[in-house]
Amino acid sequence: MIAYLAPEKFLPELQAELKNIVAVHGNLVLTDGPIQTSVWAQNIWTNAEIIPFESVTQAAKALKSRGLLWALYSFDNHRRAQLIQDQLPKPRPRVMDFLSPLPKDPIGAWTLIDKNTLIASSETNSLFPLGAVAFNEDKTTPPSRAYLKLWELFTVYGVRPEKGQKVVDFGSCPGGWTWVLQQMGCDVISIDRAPLDEKIARLPRIQFMKTNAFNVKPSTIGAIDWFFSDIICYPAKLLELVLEWQSSGLCQNFVCTIKFQGGTDFETLKKFQALENAQVLHLHHNKHEVTVWIRKSSKK
Ligand SMILES: C[S@@+](CC[C@H](N)C(=O)[O-])C[C@H]1O[C@@H](n2cnc3c(N)ncnc32)[C@H](O)[C@@H]1O
Missing domain, CATH: 3.30.2130 (VC0802-like)
Known part of the structure; x- marks a missing residue:
């Protein structure tokens, strides 16, 4: 049983x-x-x-x-x-x-x-x-607790970018994910309509763009190794953004939080699950949201 x-x-x-x-x-x-x-x-x-x-x-x-x-x-x-x-x-x-x-x-x-x-x-x-995955948390540096989602994914599931890789962090404010990615040694393009926390914005290898993520065309950014998104938006809108980047051919690794507002959108969730090489899980540090990751190889 x-x-x-x-x-x-x-x-x-x-x-x-x-x-x-x-x-x-x-x-x-x-x-x-x-x-x-x-x-x-x-x-x-x-x-x-x-x-x-x-x-x-x-x-x-x-x-x-x-x-x-x-x-x-x-x-x-x-x-x-x-x-x-x-x-x-x-x-x-x-x-x-x-x-x-x-x-x-x-x-x-x-x-x-x-x-x-x-x-x-x-x-x-x-x-x-x-x-229940518990961490010795860093209660001083990261400006939000959202960083724990990436800590869990990188530490427990081994899904993580490498030093020197170019990543985009959509919906990055106040900067928890951008901080984790910067600490991993990545070059981070950090995008949000709201500003980054000042001490995160001052760190090296972070380029901040204050803009609407949905207006950023893949061709403006160019080739990247990883697409990260923690944007608060309807799941269907996030799916469109992921599909746009997938069809551009400019990125093959994706990590996104699918956030639900009100009820759980099972229909869009299924569409994410159906993407090639996609894995979707409610991480221990997810709230009313789940995390999807899509890897370049068939390795999950
Ligand atoms: C949950 S917060 C992200 C927290 C962040 N990952 C961290 O670790 O600190 C969601 C963010 O999505 C941003 N957001 C929502 N809609 C957006 C859009 N259309 N374009 C850019 N950012 C957006 C919000 O401004 C907010 O900062």
């Missing part, structure tokens, strides 16, 4: 995308059949089992016999769940530095669905407890 854990507030989105749902417990969706591609799951429990038990000690024993380290997803019976968790080895916090190596040991996930039944999966799709 495969179980998918929705991020806080995005259970409806997860339910809308999954097939063969057999039960829902809190934000955990249980399914029959093989693993499914999921944009919205924060954590996928790939060998989930339903385990009945009588006592707290028996529950802890059942978990220990299946794996060493466990993360608890608690949505009900919190005290009893915590008593069980307290009998398990305590995992060290997995707090990452930017671009640091990923943790090595897998961590399982479990939840209590009633007083005498738990669901446990010794394997999940993430090395982070319940898929």
